[in-house]
Every structure is written in structure tokens, then in C-alpha cells.
Amino acid sequence: MKSREIHLTEYPKGEPGPQHFALAEADIPAPKDGEVLVRNRWLSVDPYMRGRMSGMRTYVDPFQLGAAMEGGAVGEVVESKDPALKPGDWVMSMNGWREAYVAPAKGLQKLDVSALPPQAYLGIAGLTGMTAYVGLKRMIGLKEGETLWMSAGAGAVGSAGIQFAKAMGAKVVATAGGAEKTTFCREIGADAVVDYKTTDNLAKAIREAAGGGVDAYFENVGGAHWTAALEVLKPKGRIAACGMIARYNDAGAQPLPDNLTHIVAKSLSIRGFIVIDHMDMLGEFITDLSGWMMAGKIKARETVREGIENMPGAFLGLFRGENLGKMLVKV
Amino acid sequence: MKSREIHLTEYPKGEPGPQHFALAEADIPAPKDGEVLVRNRWLSVDPYMRGRMSGMRTYVDPFQLGAAMEGGAVGEVVESKDPALKPGDWVMSMNGWREAYVAPAKGLQKLDVSALPPQAYLGIAGLTGMTAYVGLKRMIGLKEGETLWMSAGAGAVGSAGIQFAKAMGAKVVATAGGAEKTTFCREIGADAVVDYKTTDNLAKAIREAAGGGVDAYFENVGGAHWTAALEVLKPKGRIAACGMIARYNDAGAQPLPDNLTHIVAKSLSIRGFIVIDHMDMLGEFITDLSGWMMAGKIKARETVREGIENMPGAFLGLFRGENLGKMLVKV
Numbered sequence: 001m002k003s004r005e006i007h008l009t010e011y012p013k014g015e016p017g018p019q020h021f022a023l024a025e026a027d028i029p030a031p032k033d034g035e036v037l038v039r040n041r042w043l044s045v046d047p048y049m050r051g052r053m054s055g056m057r058t059y060v061d062p063f064q065l066g067a068a069m070e071g072g073a074v075g076e077v078v079e080s081k082d083p084a085l086k087p088g089d090w091v092m093s094m095n096g097w098r099e100a101y102v103a104p105a106k107g108l109q110k111l112d113v114s115a116l117p118p119q120a121y122l123g124i125a126g127l128t129g130m131t132a133y134v135g136l137k138r139m140i141g142l143k144e145g146e147t148l149w150m151s152a153g154a155g156a157v158g159s160a161g162i163q164f165a166k167a168m169g170a171k172v173v174a175t176a177g178g179a180e181k182t183t184f185c186r187e188i189g190a191d192a193v194v195d196y197k198t199t200d201n202l203a204k205a206i207r208e209a210a211g212g213g214v215d216a217y218f219e220n221v222g223g224a225h226w227t228a229a230l231e232v233l234k235p236k237g238r239i240a241a242c243g244m245i246a247r248y249n250d251a252g253a254q255p256l257p258d259n260l261t262h263i264v265a266k267s268l269s270i271r272g273f274i275v276i277d278h279m280d281m282l283g284e285f286i287t288d289l290s291g292w293m294m295a296g297k298i299k300a301r302e303t304v305r306e307g308i309e310n311m312p313g314a315f316l317g318l319f320r321g322e323n324l325g326k327m328l329v330k331v
Numbered sequence: 332m333k334s335r336e337i338h339l340t341e342y343p344k345g346e347p348g349p350q351h352f353a354l355a356e357a358d359i360p361a362p363k364d365g366e367v368l369v370r371n372r373w374l375s376v377d378p379y380m381r382g383r384m385s386g387m388r389t390y391v392d393p394f395q396l397g398a399a400m401e402g403g404a405v406g407e408v409v410e411s412k413d414p415a416l417k418p419g420d421w422v423m424s425m426n427g428w429r430e431a432y433v434a435p436a437k438g439l440q441k442l443d444v445s446a447l448p449p450q451a452y453l454g455i456a457g458l459t460g461m462t463a464y465v466g467l468k469r470m471i472g473l474k475e476g477e478t479l480w481m482s483a484g485a486g487a488v489g490s491a492g493i494q495f496a497k498a499m500g501a502k503v504v505a506t507a508g509g510a511e512k513t514t515f516c517r518e519i520g521a522d523a524v525v526d527y528k529t530t531d532n533l534a535k536a537i538r539e540a541a542g543g544g545v546d547a548y549f550e551n552v553g554g555a556h557w558t559a560a561l562e563v564l565k566p567k568g569r570i571a572a573c574g575m576i577a578r579y580n581d582a583g584a585q586p587l588p589d590n591l592t593h594i595v596a597k598s599l600s601i602r603g604f605i606v607i608d609h610m611d612m613l614g615e616f617i618t619d620l621s622g623w624m625m626a627g628k629i630k631a632r633e634t635v636r637e638g639i640e641n642m643p644g645a646f647l648g649l650f651r652g653e654n655l656g657k658m659l660v661k662v
Contacts, residue, residue: 051596222591241594255586260553263572263603265382270601272594 071096144169301325402427475500632656
């Protein structure tokens, strides 16, 4: 069987482009004992992948040049040499950026697709949703009645975070860029939305939207958002930082105004985190998410591209803000 | 009785100077029932007082113009109309910046001067030492065998922090400016010291001194120190931020290079704090400090000026780094 896959051809400096990727074709062998052949159906693209393209070791190893890239993927078992899985079963793996693969059955997570569509496991019910959950519950400790500023509110983590924070009883001010995204943030429950692209004073706009300061800020953006957050946080304010998408591609970063004394004067708490360090919260997450879904509090919104050849474009689109909710590629 | 005292004459913008202070004389009335007359002997000057000179409400109220300023003070009871205190007793209060005062006895803290000299209660055994302790124990959670970078190591909080961290079993890299201060840091136990004034690459110098990265950073400085700290902290590194003296006087702050993505990539934790929010740790602090003192692990070092008229100069000297250890004025 043939499978098409995407290779990284060189480690980009600054913003990556289509020239850094190549479409290749691989022969997929028949599965051996204990293995299964899987046909991927949904592939994930995520901002953190930019870090793996740097060629430097960060919290995950860099992608190898000239080999299939990796990432979240959901697919169907086609052929099985392991009694734990049978053809037609849905599985999740990190064997993304390719149409098909053979792998040991025991490294794959079998999915229950009776309650959720399979691609939800790459988004709101997967690491994306878990990231929003860990940030709100453990890093921020969001409490009922508090006010949260969710940045990148129309993105994958942001749109999950808005809905989770509302389900937790918080007031949510979201930021997003452009009319379509701000409308989307309101649709999924944000109490107030600020279009940062048309605002010349972000801190002032957040204060007005929040009716004062905010108790917590969920950092997905960096740069001017960070600066404004230090301004508008109330005393004892908390920041959860899981990504700073505006910065991933900055070979030469813009300097920031130094307003760090707010950290001391307001006793702020700032916690960066990587979701995989907090998988002990998975059970709690699934319980809460199931309850919120049954109560009709959660909408999973996706932006879908089609075809393996469009993976690089989908990934690059993340940095141009082309997604509403989770960006996925159907293959 | 006459008492000389220092008034603030206007709220300074940027760096304060002698012109913002005035020496005045007040009549001290006789104490009424429940009150005592106290002759101050030691007055504290602290960087946080700059915040109270801004005219804006931060975490404490601003100083009033044309009235005696306030701050930590240790003095002797001269006359008492309350059975709880008798002449000759030593007391601590916030009635500093003046030679004498009358106040209700129940608002004053009686000091045990049998084990410690009275002025230690303004320094290593007072809020200064407590600030170092809370930062290391609660904000950072410093563990035996970890490496701490203590900034402003020759200052009041820094010199306490170096000694406490050593007593906790950590390795300490200190930064300070100039030969006298770096020598002092070594004398009180720092394993390695970097003179930031003669270093053109602070992050590199810290890495070399630490033999790699550091587990924790105690922030007393801000600016280029902060930037270097984000560089040299190891994954899961922690920052305690209780002051940023380089910044208190900046009416127009210098921009900082944006290296905030380290917060996410290394899962850093950053906590600003004000010591008065953590007074529940006082008992634990006194227990640990007494033990360390009896084991000969702690040296209290002070820089002493004489006379109430030299209070403004002592305070202004903090921002020019004129103190080794705690800056005090004897009156």
C-alpha cells in the first residue's frame, strides 16, 4: 500500500513557507504480529509544531529532515494482527502528516466514537481541550464569579477555554482579530469581545469590556497582549501561559515595554505549562467535559481543509489566523 | 517634648532627591491612659517606600504630603500609661522617620533584646528577613541541592536570602555590583558571585558560575537581570519577585527584549509577592531563623547612618547601591 506523507526539507528561520515542506510517497508494509495498518482520516496541525521545526531541542525533539513529520492523527484500522483492535476501529496516534501507517497496536489509543465524532479527539476532547482545562483549573485556579481574559478566543485552545470558563461560572472577556472571529467568540459564550486589530489601546479596551480589571489571563499570544495583561490584572491576578503564537516565528523579536513591576506591586502569579506534564488531570477533564457536553454547554467548532497535500498550507494558516476553532485536515 | 521628623514635600517623578524632603519639628504630647511615649533608636529605609512616594495607591497608601513619613522603627519606651509596657522596654512600630512619638501601647510590638540586638528586628529578623524567607520557602519552594541565583546579593533581602538558601542546603550564585559587594557576598556564603557591572553577557556569566542553568531566581532588580533569568532558568524553573529596585525610579522605562517564550517552553513559574500577605509563616520563620543563628549560620550585616537629618540621604542611597546588607539610621 502507498501512503503520501509530508517531509520537512529544512529548518526554517523566521516564518516557514511552502518551500520548507515536500510531499513524498512511502510504501507501507503489511502489518506483522502485534501490529495494525491504519488509514488516517483526520490530521491535526498545532502551533507547538513550529518549535519542532527549529532544529533545536525544546520540550520535544525536533522533526527529522527528509522523514515524515509527526502530530496528532485519528484513523481507522484497515488490517490487524493484534486481537486488541479489529478493522473499523478508530484509533488516535502521533503518526500524523501521513495518510497511512503500520504500528504496534499497543501504542495506539482506541476511541469511543459513539458519543463524539472521531475528530473531536484532536480538538476539544483531546490535547487542545485538555490544554485549556489544565490552564484554567490548575494554573489559574479559576473560580466562579471571577473574570477571565481569554486571548486568541477564536482559536483552538481559546474557543475551548471560553466555553470551559463559562461552564465553570466565570465571566469571560475574549480577544480576537476581525469581525468573523469576534462574532464567533460571542456565539460560543464570551460575555464581551475585543477586536485587538481595531483597538489602539488594548488595556483600556479590556478594562471597559470587563467593567474593571480581570482576575486571570490566558496567554496564547504574547507581545502587546502580555503587556496589556500586566496592566489590567487585578491584585493577586494569575496568568496561565501555554503558547505565544505571535512569537513562534520571530527570528528577531520586538522589544517589550518594561512594565514588570506590576508582577511585584500586584502579587501576580504567572505559570507556563506544557499539557503533557499534567496528564494526571485527564480523568477529571473527561468527567467535567462529559457533564458539560450533556448539559449542552459545549460546541466543537472546526476549520477543515481536505487532502494531505494541504497539510503545510493548513499549518501555515495557523500563523495567519485562518482558523476558527480547531484547524484539521481530512485525508 | 520635641521630636524632629521628615516630611515629604511633593510626590517625585522619576528619581527622588533631597529637595523632596524637609526636616520638621513636632511637639510630642504627654501619653494618655493606654498610651506610651517612645524614643526611636533605629529607623529603617526600604526600597518599597518609593512606591508610597508616587502619590498613587499601590498595595499601601501613599505618604501624605507635609506630614511625618512612615516606616519600620525600633525604640525605647520613655514613659508609659499602660501596664503592658514599662520604661526601658524596646518596641517596634511603623512610626519611623521621626525621633519620638506617642501611641497606644497595644499597637506596638515588644521586642526580646536578650538574644538579638534591637535593630535586627528591622533587618534579618524582621520584615526584610521574612521577605527573603517567604520568597525562598513559599514562592520558590527551594529544595536541598538546587541552585539559586540571588540578585542584589549584597542588599538587605539579598544578603539574608544568600544565608537562608545556604542554610536550606542550596547552591547559591549571587550577583552584585563592584568589588566590595561581590567580596561581601562571598563572605556570607555565596558559592559563586558575578559582578554584573563588569559583565557584558550576564546570562553567560551566570551559566558559567552555576555550572549550567539555575533552578530558581530571586528577583530584586528587574531589567536586564530579568531577561537573563528567563535565559538561564532550567525547565520548571521558579522566580520569586519581591522587588525590582532598578525600576522604581524609572518614569520612562527601558524596553526589554521579548524572550517571554521561555515561560512556555520551559514551564516557568513566576510569583510576585508582598511579605505582609504571608505573615502566617512568621512562626515557622522564627523557628528556622533561631536554629540557624544558634548554629552560627547567619551574620547580620548593616550599613548605619547617624541622625534623623540623614534619613533622606540614607533612603536615596539605596538606589545608588550604597548599602551592604540592611540600611539603617541610628537616631
